Amino acid sequence: MEQSYVFFNGEIVEEEKVSISIRSKVVNYGLGVFEGIRAYWNEEEGQLYGFKLVEHYKRFLQSAKVVNLKIPYTAEELSDITIELLRKNGYKQTTYIRPLAFKNEKNVGVSIDDNNEHDAVAIYLQPMGKYIDKEAFRVKVSSWVRIADNMLPPRTKATAGYLNSALASYEATRNGYDEAVLLNRNGFVCEGPGENIFIYKKGKLMTPPASDDILEGITRDLVFEIAKDELGIECIEKSLARTELYNADEVFFSGTAMEVAPVVEVDDIKVGDGKPGEVCTRLKDIFYDITHGKNEKYKDALRPVY
Numbered sequence: 001m002e003q004s005y006v007f008f009n010g011e012i013v014e015e016e017k018v019s020i021s022i023r024s025k026v027v028n029y030g031l032g033v034f035e036g037i038r039a040y041w042n043e044e045e046g047q048l049y050g051f052k053l054v055e056h057y058k059r060f061l062q063s064a065k066v067v068n069l070k071i072p073y074t075a076e077e078l079s080d081i082t083i084e085l086l087r088k089n090g091y092k093q094t095t096y097i098r099p100l101a102f103k104n105e106k107n108v109g110v111s112i113d114d115n116n117e118h119d120a121v122a123i124y125l126q127p128m129g130k131y132i133d134k135e136a137f138r139v140k141v142s143s144w145v146r147i148a149d150n151m152l153p154p155r156t157k158a159t160a161g162y163l164n165s166a167l168a169s170y171e172a173t174r175n176g177y178d179e180a181v182l183l184n185r186n187g188f189v190c191e192g193p194g195e196n197i198f199i200y201k202k203g204k205l206m207t208p209p210a211s212d213d214i215l216e217g218i219t220r221d222l223v224f225e226i227a228k229d230e231l232g233i234e235c236i237e238k239s240l241a242r243t244e245l246y247n248a249d250e251v252f253f254s255g256t257a258m259e260v261a262p263v264v265e266v267d268d269i270k271v272g273d274g275k276p277g278e279v280c281t282r283l284k285d286i287f288y289d290i291t292h293g294k295n296e297k298y299k300d301a302l303r304p305v306y
């Protein structure tokens with residue numbers, strides 16, 4: 001493996017120089033928060049573009065605030081560090097960026113202390129093409145219920161919360177599906193383990209509101225924007241019942257890792273004609289152009305690395 005550089009507590013260092021103790025609170029109790037960001041490679045331009053870096057780092061800082069993690073940088077400074085790290089690693093391919101902030105104290109107390117002395121901030125990179133290598137997704141509504149804001153807030157992208165996501169994904173894949181869809185505690189459609197969900201029906205796009213225990217996705221915001229501005233399709237936030245997935249004309253996921261991805265079957269029931277729908281396909285194509293620097297109008301979302 002080529003030398004990988006990571007950011008850890010104020011410095012860019014070789015990855016193997018970083019280690020954390022088995023006594024660390026993040027290892028024991030998942031006391032940490034994270035982000036998932038992408039930088040997209042444009043082959044013709046020989047350019048790598050960091051996508052919506054500041055938006056992701058603003059969410060990172062908000063997550064950290066909830067668990068009293070001190071991140072001594074602004075969203076803009078974290079974006080600068082990320083660009084420097086991407087340059088240092090020299091990647092010439094689409095790359096996933098993983099910022100992490102965590103409690104690195106070494107004691108068995110479950111509590112979150114006021115003392116921020118041991119709080120750690122790290123960023124590592126992972127070349128990543130498709131997150132799941134599929135063109136269309138067969139999903140299963142999970143028997144696991146999505147965590148709620150007054151349990152383990154999904155809005156806070158907390159390390160611990162992803163046990164709920166992992167259990168749902170594991171159940172789905174073990175049973176032959178590509179991905180899970182979680183319902184919230186009130187029985188409404190919430191989201192996938194790492195992605196938001198949309199339906200298209202009677203000319204309208206619909207997605208669950210923030211109050212239905214979703215993570216307010218940055219890709220979700222962009223889907224709203226491009227649906228309205230590029231396709232002239234209204235997108236509304238509304239609680240969705242499970243059977244609305246079955247009866248939708250189209251269903252699709254949105255997320256940094258998953259990007260825009262069609263769902264063609266829910267609980268073994270075909271969505272529409274069981275093929276990727278036209279609206280999703282058009283959104284996916286526009287999303288591709290925006291993220292790869294091929295759409296001038298959305299160039300502000302991108303930050304060139306080289």
Ligand SMILES: Cc1ncc(COP(=O)(O)O)c(C=O)c1O
Binds near residue numbers: 192256
């Ligand atoms: C649970 C969950 N929902 C939705 C999303 C999509 O959010 P975004 O579009 O900001 O990546 C993610 C990914 O971060 C996620 O983990």
